[in-house]
Amino acid sequence: MTDKILRPLPATDRDTLPFWTGGKDGRLLIERCNDCHHLIHPPTGFCPQCEGRDTAPHAVSGRATIESFTVNHKQWMPGLTVPYVLALVALEESPEVRLATNIVGCAPHEVEINMPVTVRFEQVDDLWVPLFAPISASVEHDA
């Protein structure tokens, strides 16, 4: 699936930049507390579990489960390829960390709640946008 229009990109700051650039090295970076290992998302530099301030980007497995999804049919913008799947996925390491994403690597009608997925990245300008594909899907650069 090749989108004809570019993905709108997020503004980044020192807290969020690791998340949006970790894909350069193939890594999904989630902020983690160095004291109690709690995963913190969105990144804030503060651990809500132990109140620690010693946090750092941490590479997680990239495996996740689809908590919910929607197949978008409306062409909101000229050039937007529809349908496409928007989803919320929960990380294997911590269901508390939920990411919005697109599901790629399968047909929209094949997507289901609770489906296991794994991360892949799409570079847009200076950022690497995390996308997810079914774990059963062949690894190909079709994002």
Next chain:
Amino acid sequence: MTAYAEKETAITGIGQSKISRGADKSALGLTIDAALEAIADAGLTRAHIDGMATWPGDRADGSGFSDVGIPALQDALRLKLGWYSNAAETSGQFGALFNAIGAIASGLCRHILIFRTMYEATARKAGFANALNRPGDRVRGPFAWYAPYHTYAAAAQQALMFQRYVHESGIKPEQVAQIAINGRRNASRNPAAIYRTPIDMDDYFASPIISTPLRLFDCDVPIDGSTAIILSHIDAARDGPHPVTHIEAIGSSMQYRNSWTQLDALATQAQPKVAQMMWNRTDLKPADVDVAELYDGFSFHTINWLENFGFCGRYEAGDFIGDGSRIALEGDLPINTNGGALSAGRMHAYGQVHEACVQLRGLGGNRQVNGTPRVTALSTAGGPLAGCFLLVRAN
């Protein structure tokens, strides 16, 4: 019962501009129409208004989401204020109302003009563009977590929550459809509604899918229009021309993560604790509610509120709605009696506040519910936003 602040207040006046899909006045002009009507309805003059509140305040971004703020209206009407509040970061769209309650209870003012103005129909015709559709601009704030995934509207975010609700509850599309069908049936009796031609099940299923499981008829209608409310101290309200309409209890809590992606409970959104707070501040029970004006930015919101208010059990809304007869004007619990946002236009539940007062005063005409309604439940917002309250007409 504790003397909560809201019990010192009452809605004394309501006003509404013409609601349309393309106004022949500016957004400020519509707001002045609504404000003057509400002030007169309360039996007051501009000189009595000593406070103002709105949600979310002037965004000045051309989207039409909120083109009029307090400075513009205060100056146009030459109001002399002891207090005002325009704030987006409140407990949902009713935050303006909740702030006003606090101002009255603390003695800062007596009569507060509250308004909500939308100018989205005109803005869309003008081709409004924001960072999402201007290549090169970076998206800031909470939406930045969604934007890279081609999420251009609240519909897609809400569809994610709706899908999770469908998964957990097993609600049937035919039951969801009744929210839209009921709204349109009621709108057919409301001369001010945008869409007035009744729809049936076939029409609902013929309407295009926006983002599964949301269809077009599940989504509210962008409009140009303004609604105004006068909130007064209860002592002053007793001097007004209408039966006193008490604010009985409010629910405004934020006990979940305030995030569109990290919200604790996807399927039920932020509403359960808000409703619980409201019921904790009154002796009334869900069974006491005569009419419910339940937010319908999307039909899913209304379904959620039926459960979260306790009109039925968790995941029982589908069966509660059934063939739609229970929620119809003649039913046990009439909802969205003016057509709601789905058919009467998107006013972020301020239209529903207006309609609740119309029903409590018995002025609904063709759409007036049976008997003499005394208690209405009102709600607004979805996702991490939520607010609700009870209105009770004095005997």
